[in-house]
Amino acid sequence: MGKLHFPLSAVAAAAAVLCSVASAQTFQRLGTCPTLGCILPPDQQDFLAGQYFDIRLEVHAPVNGSEATDGRPDENFTFTVGKVGDSAQPATEFFGVDEPELETWDFSWYEDLFAYDDDRASVVNVASKAYRRVALYEPGEYEGVLSYNGTSTTAYWRVRDLSETRKAKNVLLFIGDGMTTNMITAARLIAHKQINGRYQSTMAMDKFPVLGHQMTHSIDSFITDSANSATALYTGHKSTVNALGVYRDSSEDTFDDPKVETIAELFYRITGGHVGIVSTAYIADATPAALTSHTSDRGEYGAVVDSFVHGIVNYTWTEWSGPDVLFGGGAEQFCPPSQGGETYMDLNYYDVFRDAGYSVVSNNTELQAASDSDRLLGIFTTSTMTTWLDRNVYTDNLEGSENSPDCQGNDATDQPGLKNMTLKAIDILQTRSSADDDAGWFIMSEAASVDKQMHILDYDRALGELLELDDTIKASINHLRELGELENTLIVVTADHGHGFDVFGNVDTKYLNAHDDPRKKRNAVGPYERSGLSQYINTGDLRYGDSNFPSNWSPRYTLAEGFGANPDHRENYRVHKNGPRLPAVNISGFPEEEFFVNPEDAKSGFIVNGTLPVSYDQGVHSLTDVPVFAMGPGQEIFGGVYSSIDVFYHIATALGLSRTSPPETETNNWGKKYGSKFGYHHYTEQNPRYGPPAQ
Amino acid sequence: MGKLHFPLSAVAAAAAVLCSVASAQTFQRLGTCPTLGCILPPDQQDFLAGQYFDIRLEVHAPVNGSEATDGRPDENFTFTVGKVGDSAQPATEFFGVDEPELETWDFSWYEDLFAYDDDRASVVNVASKAYRRVALYEPGEYEGVLSYNGTSTTAYWRVRDLSETRKAKNVLLFIGDGMTTNMITAARLIAHKQINGRYQSTMAMDKFPVLGHQMTHSIDSFITDSANSATALYTGHKSTVNALGVYRDSSEDTFDDPKVETIAELFYRITGGHVGIVSTAYIADATPAALTSHTSDRGEYGAVVDSFVHGIVNYTWTEWSGPDVLFGGGAEQFCPPSQGGETYMDLNYYDVFRDAGYSVVSNNTELQAASDSDRLLGIFTTSTMTTWLDRNVYTDNLEGSENSPDCQGNDATDQPGLKNMTLKAIDILQTRSSADDDAGWFIMSEAASVDKQMHILDYDRALGELLELDDTIKASINHLRELGELENTLIVVTADHGHGFDVFGNVDTKYLNAHDDPRKKRNAVGPYERSGLSQYINTGDLRYGDSNFPSNWSPRYTLAEGFGANPDHRENYRVHKNGPRLPAVNISGFPEEEFFVNPEDAKSGFIVNGTLPVSYDQGVHSLTDVPVFAMGPGQEIFGGVYSSIDVFYHIATALGLSRTSPPETETNNWGKKYGSKFGYHHYTEQNPRYGPPAQ
Structure with missing residues (x-):
């Protein structure tokens, strides 16, 4: 069977x-x-x-x-x-x-x-x-x-009948994974000061001229995951949860499902444009992966990493020669098994990328020092990169993380942030595109841990990631302006799905702590007029130049936040200073797949029983439409409400990628560049060893 | 003191x-x-x-x-x-x-x-x-x-330096009270069919060309109520929770706070335009009230109703002669005390309106039969009007409602819906404006019970109200097109605040019912790929012509829905067929202001303990930015992200209401029309008997 x-x-x-x-x-x-x-x-x-x-x-x-x-x-x-x-x-x-x-x-x-x-x-x-x-x-x-x-x-x-005329030379696509309008509203509240109802500054996203909403549902379920939704955004084809760049078929082989060409592949094949991929996730994670991978199982991480550099080689497919930059975490798919990694064909993928002409950097100092002229691989942590809050406020948490990109259990203490990575990506893509007849570039930059921290109900870290994304957007706009490329660049900011998060008042944490009765603790919550103003701003010592972040992450009056769905957990509405939260755990004596309130988490709080299956130790994605912000050439078609697939068609329209007749040389120029180099032509049959899908 | x-x-x-x-x-x-x-x-x-x-x-x-x-x-x-x-x-x-x-x-x-x-x-x-x-x-x-x-x-x-040139002859402003993007997404899911990820139809709102987000926070707290937020939308001035058309001062007098002129008052005074007010709430409720009322206490219902017809007469103020139509519930502020009402100065406000030249209707049949040429008061229920779901699906709930507008405890079984009221309002305003040198009109039409039903966690009824709003928008656009007025009319759809609602999967209600263990019941929830497709569409017998509503409100697989904050309650994720939900109640022997799970609600479900103060028996408003949809003359400035007050400035700009010099006759034409008619010039001193503010 x-x-x-x-x-x-x-x-x-x-x-x-x-x-x-x-x-x-x-x-x-x-x-x-x-x-x-x-x-x-x-x-x-x-x-x-x-x-x-x-x-x-x-x-x-x-x-x-x-x-x-x-x-x-x-x-x-x-x-x-x-x-x-x-x-x-x-x-x-x-x-x-x-x-x-x-x-x-x-x-x-x-x-x-x-x-x-x-x-x-x-x-x-x-x-x-x-x-x-x-x-x-x-x-x-x-x-x-x-x-x-x-x-x-x-x-x-x-x-679709779309113009073949290119409007945008470059596209900068930002994805806040799991980011909703609700979260943007909360991030604004903790990082931007108000006086008498007027914000003294606003988010970079708030300043975009065009706003849209996209519907994130799957082709066959109304809740999506990040693989499926990235597929919709990049290919114009909705798919099934866990699928990357394919329609999922019923066969066991996770590499034989019918593929669709992605925006990165199309841009490269049709225009010769340059592609950059940046994420704060492990780089084999779904959102970066979906640009070049084609598999029904996003958990095939090794094969995903191979696809970044080689494209798809098991079947006749489109041209692909690797991105100009690939920046993120996820050394676990680069270090060879002898050094603790788990790689495709057991290869050392740092070497594979070097052989393909990439320079390799492993920390922010090296990243900043790297040439803007060469293709660059930057892998900065073993798995997902450390959050902005831990890199910038609770920096002690960097110690003992054992998350270094050499997979040797050292601490990755010199990690770049999303802004560092994105600005460097722009410099390299701009330099290499200019040297290539101004071919133009496409960069995808993902704030991955908005989602990852929302999953574990760590509101503070999630909003920190969102603010880092916004700061990156602001810095990128300024940098493109300095480079004289702003008017040539379509900038799109969107998300791939939501979490059912919102803020419903403040919490007097002093009052909450002073009571033992859980029902008394709840009286610390202040809705409506009792919510008052944000105390995260200008009430502490932290300052970040012209970047907007909270100056105090642990004021007496914090935000009362919650989800539409959650595992069993406890709430005290305080920042988790010792590192990302673990809301629910398995308890010895109960089945492995059953989770309960983590006795060590939010000890001063009150228990909130879950609304999810007891096999969930974290929150889940939600239905809500997510925002799309657009500015630059082609922006005008991003207004209003549309399907996630339209983000692809709108970007393709801006880049003029529609082709109503086949290229003359078509049959001679695909699938050959790397097809035989490593001697494998069918991923699965040789190597069907990757684990079950992740979410 | x-x-x-x-x-x-x-x-x-x-x-x-x-x-x-x-x-x-x-x-x-x-x-x-x-x-x-x-x-x-x-x-x-x-x-x-x-x-x-x-x-x-x-x-x-x-x-x-x-x-x-x-x-x-x-x-x-x-x-x-x-x-x-x-x-x-x-x-x-x-x-x-x-x-x-x-x-x-x-x-x-x-x-x-x-x-x-x-x-x-x-x-x-x-x-x-x-x-x-x-x-x-x-x-x-x-x-x-x-x-x-x-x-x-x-x-x-x-x-603000705004053009005085009028772009729009008419403005139709729809307010979905408490309506968020999340709720629109959920309503679309249950009322519009998908095939392989493509909606076969979409919401009327989805088709608007321009989308914005507005920030709803108060001037002095980050969570707003509907009084304060309506004040921002109508006056361009944010205020305090419970305040209508004033900045709240510290005095005891709730009628002496400093006022700001509203869009309705400005439109009438400056252009002589006609105003219509429609709501499914009791008409003294905050969202309709804020068009003409000026008090720091939204609970002054009797005075609110008086302000509709007389405007403000206790201080020198702007001209006002009453709206052309006033449609909604709330007979309790019209029937004299002898008939069970509680009115301003103990008057019969049906008579007061008749004396001011209004015809009066009390059910849908009379509403449809009424002349389009005369000013019309339509009060259809004692308090808030009955929900769409109870008027159209669970119609047995109309029996015994004792909600008739004569305040005699009869059932209001012939109530118009929001669509009936809004289309009639358009007909009357259009007829009267045409007969008055085409002065133009401003209509505010509110779907009030999106909010009211979300407060009591009655997701189905709330989404029904949202769908009725959308159906009303669709019908209004079609009707304006037939009248040849569509191109003269700016249509704006927005909300005044949110609730932290989202959908996170489906629920197999058969499985939930089949288990007694609350933890087993939770396993009926299906997130991600287990959410499948909506079973509310095309699986039952209900049909509504070209209007989009669910065909089956109680499929086996329902939506898993939740809030970021709630009182103690129980969830079984099933429609409440016997009428609106009562999630939490006081229990005999406990303090009056303490609420617990209602033992009679959602009996087959599992208990979800609350995250709100125990004095709350229902949910509360949330922080999220809410959407603004715009179409028609002046639409172009409604894109992007802005403050709630900008909705006022954008509408005022479309209507060309800015005046950079005083009117020549100014000192002779204000505050005199009705100031002495009933012999009262200061509400509070004569009549400080109204109760505490509601929310």
Whole structure:
């Protein structure tokens, strides 16, 4: 039996829509496939003209369960494609590709939580084919028809009609991972002073001329993760939780899912533009990964790192030669296993990048000293980089972090912040682009730990990360202005999803501490007029030049903050001075997957029981639309409310990446540059050893 | 001793900034007055050129507490005004008004919660004067200096330099009370169908071309209420919780606080335009009230209703002759006491309105039949109107509501919805404006129970109200298009504050119900990929023509929803079919002001302990910036992030209400129309009997 996974569309079978819907939601057979014939990309998908993608066809034959058939999928299925209104052709003719080989597999899933508890799996046999690296050039509506077992599934696809005229030379895309409007409001409150209701300064984001909202939901679930949402932002295609740059299919192989070309790949292939990738996460994390990776499992960290430098080599795919800069944490996927890392093919990826022409730096001093002319890899910590609060206020926490990028258990005490990394990225990209006929650049800069700290309910650290992002935006705008590139650069700031966070008043921590009764402690909370003004500003000694951060992180009156959902935990609404919070823990004697209030966390507080499954030791993502701030050439189309995929189409429009006819040399220039260099052509078959997906 | 109230600025005295800040937050002496000399409007306030306002000066002499003085306020204080850079003049000369009489009073407050628990009040003696109905015409910066006790307080005021050219003939302002981006996202999810990540329809709000965010904080606390926030939206002046159209002073009199002219008053006085007021709340509630009321206590409901028809008559003030339409609930302020109402001066306000030329209707049938040519009062329920969900789905709940507008305890079974009221308001305003030289109109239409239902954690009813608002917006746009007025009308949709609401997954209610262990019940929650698709759409029988509402409010898989803050309550994530929820109650034997889980609510659920003071039986407002959607003439300035007061300035700009010189007839045409008709000139002294402020 194949991999066990958990999908089923809301509409299980055409003939039994209503009853199936009612019983398939927590798990889905394959979210994008309500019938038994599956086309990926599925119905209702948009494409950039000329964007490369793969097609996966699957015919499902459930063996048991509510959809049971004879268990034999039709292996003689056919697939035709055509513009709506034109005659359809077999896909091989339409795309000019060879007929792919038939693949078969099986997988199993659970119809609901009762089946899961009882381990009553439903098994599905599958017949499948995949067409690799095709494209649609002519704008308009297309129709793909999968015929099987005397029935058929139709997918309508739309190629958007976008200008090919480039408006922006450069794009600087900032992503505040997990950042919502609510969090921006809270960060403003603790870092910018008010007098009589007037802010004396505001966030850099607040000054952007154009504001939009994007809807973050997945293709098959209304809550997304960062892999899936990054895929939407970078490719114009929504996908499934944990998927990077692919539509998730039902096969066990996490590297054979149908791919879609990303904004980085398109920008490089079509314009020869330069790409930079910056994140405060371990660099194999989803948001940076989705620029070059194509896998249904974001947990394939080693392969992700390989894709940064080599692109995709297991199938015919687009050109890619590596970013000009790659800055972040995550040495654990660079140090060879002999030094404690876990790398793709057990290689030393510092060496792999050096062999590919990269200089390598491992701390801020080296970063600042590095040449602006050379490609640069900067890996500054073993895993996720240390938060702004610990690097700048509670600096003792840097000691004993054992987080150095040599994976030797030393402390990474000289880490750059997001601002250091982003400004250096701009310098290098600008220098190298200028030396390359002013080809222009695309930089993605991610404040990853807004999300990571919100997950662990560490409000202070999360808001510190958000303020560091805002400070980076401000500094980047000033720096681009100095370089004379501001007017050539489209700057977009957005998020990939939210957390259900908000501020609802203040807390008199002195009063809270003075009482033992949990109900008395709650009376320390001051809503409405009792919230008063922010005491984080101008009430302490910390100063940061022209950057706006709180001057006092532990005033008597703190913010009362909370989430729509949380694990069991305790709240005392005080900054966690000894390092990031651990709200919930497993307790000896209980099942490993069950979590309770951490007895060591927020000891002076009162207990808040959780609203999440007890297997969650941290918070989860939420539904809310997230903001998009835009300034620069092409900004005007970023206003209003739209889908996350539109961020991709808007950026592609600004860069003029739409191509309504194939490049003349197309068949000779892809997939060859690095394909044989390291002797591997299929990730999974050789190396299917990466762990389960992370969130 | 005077009234006991609870303010003190973040900066208690100029000489002791840091130490005072640390100890004064929950309560404030007077939030807008950090020193002992108070100018209202205080420092940093903006004005529309020609906007009428009052000035209140106070000199404080604390008798005891951390700021103790000799307790004798300087009664010989002086006040000068001038443009910055010009020579200052005494206020009497500058504004051409008589020197007002000196007033004195005292008040007391608590320095913190410890003082409150111990009843250790701080007493302040006050000397004060008030200048009534002045205006600043010339754009620029002004400086007001209050000199007292050998020291002084300075207020810098700014008159904005705005065009006097009118762009919009009409303004339609929709307010979703308490509505956030998070709630819009959730409402979209339950009312609009998705296929493979593409919405098949979207909200009317989603289609607006311009999006902004407004910061909702108060002048003296970071969390606002609806009175204060409506004041900011309508006057361009932020104020204090519970205040309507005034800056709150420290006197006991809730009708002597310094006023600011509202958008409705300005529009009528300057252009002769027609005003309409529509709300699903009792009509004396804060959001409608703030258009014509001026009091520091929103709880003065009777006086609020009087102000709708008569405007302000206790002091010299602006012209006002009543709105063309006033539609909503709240008969309790119209029925005379003999019929169970509680009205201003014990009058029958149906009669008062009839005497002022209004027709009166009391149900939807009468509303639809009413002439479009006459001024119309429509009061449809005793108090707040019934929710969309109860009027359209769980209609049994209309029976026994005893909510009829005759205050006789009958059921109001023929209530109009927000759409009915708003479309009728448009028809009447359009007819009357057309007959009056096309003077144009301003309509405020409020979906009040988004807020009211969110307060009681009734997610379903709150989202129903939000969807009704959206449906009203859609229908209004279509109707204006039919009338040929769409291109003449600026439509603005916004909120006054938020609640910390979000959706974090789905809930398998069947699984939740099947378990008794609260921790097992929590495992019914499905985050991320387990959230699946919305089952509220196309899974039931309810249909609403071209309006988008859920077709099934009780699917097996519901939304997992929550707040950042809540009272003790229980969650089962199911619609409350028997009427609005009551999450927390007082329990016999405990103090009256202490609330616990309601044993009768959500019985199948699990308990979630509260994070609010135990005196709260419902949720509270939150900090988040709220969205602003704009379309029509003047829309272009509504993009980006700004203060709530900018909504006023943007609307005033679209209507061209700025006036840089006084009207020639000014001294002869204000405050006279209704001032003596009922023989009262000072609300409070005659009638200080209204209860404490509501929230």
